[in-house]
Amino acid sequence: MRFARCKMLIVLTLFVIAAVVCLTSKGSAKNDDDDLDKRLSQVLRAQGFTGRIESTLERRLGRKIDKRLADLGRNLFHDTIVGLNNDNSCSGCHAATAGFGDTQSIAIGINNNFIVGPDRSGPRNQRRTPMAANTAFFPNLMWNSRFASLSNDPFDNRAGFNFPPPEGMTLSDKAHLLIAQAFIPPTERVEAAGFVFPGDNYAIRREVIRRVDDVPEYRRLFGKIFPEVDAGAPITYDMFAKAIAEFEFTLVFANAPIDGFARGEREAMTDDQKKGALLFFGKANCVACHAVSGQSNEMFSDFKEHVIGVPQIAPIFGNVIFDGPAVNEDFGLEQITGNANDRYMFRTSPIRNVSLQPAFFHNGAFTTLEDAVHFHLNVATRARDYDPARAGVKPDLQGPIGPIEPVLKRLDPLMQTPVILTHEEFRQLIDFLRKGLLDDRAKPERLRKLIPTHVPSGRAIQNFQ
Ligand code: HEC
Ligand code: HEC
Structure with missing residues (x-):
């Protein structure tokens, strides 16, 4: 009898302890969430990011x-x-199937095979088509x-x-x-x-x-x-x-999870995306160039040019004469200003919906978002290691690539110090870029419907893959 009472007391005590432990740990997880939300809200507010640009x-x-x-x-x-x-x-x-951007690393214009998609072929122009x-x-x-x-x-x-x-x-x-x-x-x-x-x-x-x-x-x-x-x-x-x-x-298409979050919808983003966003605006300092304030209209670009050291790939078969002594370079801003100080400078990409792109940077030198960001975090080392075949560009772009040392000599000071992220942080940053910046209405399955079945001229519609 006494023994049974004692046993019951022990069970009861254990139950109370378990309940207390459970409640406090749940409370602290909730506190973590609150803290994450609070920190990201603060960062966005400080940047003047409203998530309401589309409505303007x-x-x-x-x-x-x-x-x-x-x-x-x-x-x-x-x-x-x-x-x-x-x-x-x-x-x-x-192409509607790529956020109204390119299906290629470098655009193909005239004398193409009438295909729009991965199998498009023909002489290359100079750069990738932005969305x-x-x-x-x-x-x-x-x-x-x-x-x-x-x-x-x-x-x-x-x-x-x-x-x-x-x-x-x-x-x-x-x-x-x-x-x-x-x-x-x-x-x-x-x-x-x-x-x-x-x-x-x-x-x-x-x-x-x-x-x-x-x-x-x-x-x-x-x-x-x-x-x-x-x-x-x-x-x-x-x-x-x-x-x-x-x-x-x-x-x-500027209503991505980050916009919903900025408008107060805390559930619009996952915890990983929120952590990725905090890295973007904080430790990784992407926002220094991929700006959201003021005249950037919340488009994730300062709309200014920088040298970020993108490897110089050039087509074997093209119809634009490239720059430089071996005609395999792209002088970027210098082409317009005529100022040699502007050589290799390109506008910061506005990266909303970036995950819809099949290739990245002005010449599509990388074909996965992971590789593009990985490169971006440590340019000097990775630019020298660049191998177009490994980067997955088409065979006609794999060959002899332009010089990289003159590019790296002009590298933007912000790109000179590598950003060191843990695997976990890298994954979170990618998650933010891939999903946190994606407006679902821009996905191919929806935009494909905008391709007309016939046009008033009666001409054939290109073959969209
Ligand atoms: C041969 C492929 C090709 C065709 C055809 C083409 N574009 Fe482009 N478009 C490009 C490329 C490449 C760029 C970027 C060029 C550069 O910066 O040197 C661009 C840039 C743009 C931009 C600026 C995007 C930005 O981020 O600044 C807009 C807008 C645009 N094109 C609209 C059009 C319209 C409208 C048409 C048809 C009347 C058209 N384009 C036809 C390849 C093409
Ligand atoms: C010094 C300014 C600068 C900083 C800092 C910067 N970027 Fe960029 N980013 C650029 C420029 C400029 C381009 C386009 C360059 C080109 O295509 O030649 C670019 C392109 C990109 C692209 C490819 C987009 C496309 O159009 O293909 C991604 C993705 C990207 N940046 C992500 C990031 C992330 C993530 C960070 C932070 C880790 C970051 N950037 C930091 C300037 C910067």
Whole structure:
């Protein structure tokens, strides 16, 4: 009897101890979570990151998106009528299946095999096609920022839009930088125009628009939006550019888990992603260049150029003459400024939705996100070890690579000290980049639906893999 009571007491005591241990440990796990949330919220607040950038689009445009105009733009974006070589459209390089970015390490323009995807082949141009998604918020465009809104706001043309010659400042009357940008691609001979048609950029645009204007269905669609076309006036290049830009305005996918978290949805991110974000904004100091404050419009880029030491791969078969004595280099910003101090400088990549890319950096020298980030953490060592075959680039890009020592000589001071992460931290950083920055609406299965089954010109649609 006494023994039984004693046993019961012991059991009871054990139970109480267990309960206390269990409760306090649960409490401390919760405290850890709270602490993680608090720290990340604080960091984001200090950066001025709101997670609400997407909702500012129409206000900054000063109007609603015109859905009919955007849909017309979607057709033109996918129509080879825009390419005087008759075998490429914007979508041949800006593929719906890759966040409207490249399926290749280095873009393939004219004389391609009409495939958009891994098996695309043909002569290479110079660089990888960046994603057109979210470009509505970019204060400057291209790998060397050569198309720029001088106010650093793509929605504000008051200081003018600067382009290299021959356009210069002539596109400054356009309401948004993307409308101005749409004047350029069809004039690029290696991308779309080809070498047969004689004449300058203005002549190429006149010919592209003459072809569009010749198609009754395009006249009908433009006529619904522009009354002057309905009344018999010709379609103008300006209207074409507005349609293309309007479509690009619909490609804003800037509602990733990090945005949800910033708006107060704590469950939007996993603990690993939160820890990865803290590394990005903290110990790894990625935000020093992949900025989110102010004029970066929360796009994870300072929209400035840096030398980060990317290995120089060059195609065996291409139609652009590369830089340097052995024509296997890319001088980056120097091509625009003519200043040798700007050699090898490229714009910090805006890395929202980066996991949709099949290749990384301006020339796609790496083909996995892990390899790209691993490289980025210790450039000097890994640039010298670079092997294009091991990096997984296509055979026509594996060969003789450009010199790396002159690049490393100019390496940005921020890249000179390696960032040391544990395996666990590296995994968390990748998790943040891969999922924390991904807006699910930009995934291929959804964007694929934007590829038209036929276009008003009746021309064939490229074969999307
Ligand atoms: C041959 C492939 C190709 C075609 C066709 C093409 N582009 Fe591009 N696009 C590129 C490449 C490559 C770049 C980056 C070039 C550079 O920086 O030197 C780019 C850059 C851009 C950018 C800037 C993106 C950024 O991050 O700054 C926009 C916007 C764009 N293209 C829109 C278009 C539109 C609209 C069309 C069709 C009218 C088009 N492109 C046709 C390959 C192409
Ligand atoms: C000194 C500025 C700087 C810092 C610091 C920096 N980056 Fe970058 N990052 C760049 C530039 C510039 C590019 C594009 C370079 C190029 O393509 O030639 C880039 C490209 C990338 C890309 C490839 C994106 C694409 O378009 O293919 C990823 C991913 C990336 N950075 C992640 C990170 C991470 C993660 C960190 C922190 C560990 C970091 N970066 C730190 C400047 C920087």
